[in-house]
Amino acid sequence: MDDDLPEHAIRPLIEEHTGPVVQVKRTVRGFSSDLTALVDCGEGRFFVKAMRNRPGGRRKSLIREKLITGHLGHISPPLLWDVESADWLVLGFEVIDGRASDFAPGSPDLPLVVGVLGDIGRLSLPEIARTWTETRWDRFLSNSSETELFRGESLLHTDINQSNFLVAKRRVWAVDWAWPTRGAGFIDPALLVLQLIAAGHTPDGAEAWASELSAWREAAPEAINAFVAANLRMYRAAAVRKPDEDWLKAMVEACRAWAGHRRLPEER
Structure with a gap:
């Protein structure tokens, strides 16, 4: 032993x-x-x-x-x-006796996941989180003035993926709160959109799911566009550092598809 x-x-x-x-x-x-x-x-x-x-x-x-x-x-x-x-x-x-959620098109888990994201969006920001400003995308923005687009008073989960939403008895639990932050409320819904595209949704279909959330509906289009572009730069840089990681390549392609849908200029 x-x-x-x-x-x-x-x-x-x-x-x-x-x-x-x-x-x-x-x-x-x-x-x-x-x-x-x-x-x-x-x-x-x-x-x-x-x-x-x-x-x-x-x-x-x-x-x-x-x-x-x-x-x-x-x-x-x-x-x-x-x-x-x-x-x-x-x-x-x-212990939650459940399974990882399924983000694939047509999955019955999707309404439950969106519902939990809505619940997260309605949480009050606790005092302990006031210094946890969301900054991880700042260095991938096109200019420093865009950072204010990502600031806000919402509590964010920020690690939206299929494994972090456990389905148990027709309800969903949001788990693995490893890096909660304080920021703009649209960020968690936007992360869901990116994951849905990676799981096989069209960008338009993925955004339709996010549109059920008020934080997404109330977000400025320029904020969402800045987020899409920042994620494309971030995943491209990560894929260059780790060329053997297929999941990073998949995220780059998901970002490219989303950027194309929003008619953002192609960056090289």
Whole structure:
């Protein structure tokens, strides 16, 4: 047994909350954590995210997730306990017995996903999130004046993809709040549009789903256009750095299709 593996290292830290641990089964989700797992134990079952307690963005992301969960209500599985030691940060969530959502055209999950995005859009911005200004697209904008288009008072999830919306008993939970931010309300709906195009929707069809959300309907067209162009630049740059990553190539093509639909000038 390798005691340095996360599943072994965290056992003595979490057993105060879980009781004796029977099994730690890694999950396929959670690429930003050192461990995501279902833990069977004396107190039942928990979904656990664990991260080595080292300075940097990954640590900050888990701290943000810990802080935001109490403000999400029924939208996300509740955080039941957390542990911090010199070596580890661990969050223990209620287990949702569900599956990843399906973003494909015609999927019955789409109305549920859009409904949850509407719920997120109606959340009040908690005080703890006021300093979490959304800036990740700033360096991909055509000029600095566009940054104000992305600022706002909405709480954003910002990691919209099929795996982060779990379907269980005809409802959807938004999970993996690894990097919530404060910004313009149209950003989460716009991220959904991009993911829908990548999943096979036409740009027009993808935008039709977003149009059910007030934040999208109220957004200025120039803000959406700036977002489309910024994402195209961002994914092109990432695809150049990692030419073997097929998913990045797919995102570039989705961005190109969306930019063409919105009649944005082609950039080389």
